[in-house]
Amino acid sequence: MPTALLLVCVAITIVPIAVVIVAPGITVSRGGRVLAFLVLFILPVTVGLFGMSEHIERSKQTSFCLSCHVMQPYGKSLYVDDPSYLPAAHFQNARIPRDHACYTCHTNYTIYGTLHDKLRGLKHAYKYYIGTPANPIKLYEPFNNRECLHCHLGARSFEQGAVHNADPETMLAIKNNKLSCVSSGCHEVVHNIPELDKVKYWKP
């Protein structure tokens, strides 16, 4: 739902609540009780859920992730002028939506994914604003091939790639997440934050 429409909904919800505050006596009649239930329960819950949905959608934006200072080097790594940098190659060649770059490859990181992940997101916010964020940042669990396969599965370059089919077990191991796509000797250069001072950058 567009933000403007959501704000209009908020305003529309506030007006009848103000009426109930000014004249609570109207809730004595049956019609008044129905109105009170609508404006003090149904409408606020509905608007709250729409607002929550809007915030979750916004949190998928690259700019949202990079608004935290500790994430900025990861954003910078998207502009490295070196195709061996996996996120940079995907970002610069528009293989992923640029405005949802982080979320596309980290679908279960902090606020995304399950309720457990969302709680981790709140923990991150707490650590960022009140505690001390980890340095360097680490993933909670090894990068899951699922994040790559939701685009690459079925793609000719992946399915018929010479290295992927070097032996019959390799492809199976990749698809079962037994052999990581970002393991050493494969697509191992990812954000590579410690080296960011030594590389050239792409200027769009």
Place this chain on the structure above:
Amino acid sequence: MTQQDGTISKKLRIAGIFIILGLMVEGFSLLWNHPLSFLAFLCVGGIFLISGIVIYLLALISRTT
């Protein structure tokens, strides 16, 4: 107006004020795309909104009983 009606009216007013405060915080949080606005939405707006709704529901129960 009976004493019970007066109490319920007071609870409805308080509930309404809490819900309006919650909605206003939620509205303002939508104007800013930042993790802090999400936290404000959830922790400030959400708490006001839920408190208001709970007060209203309690008023509803007390009226019924």
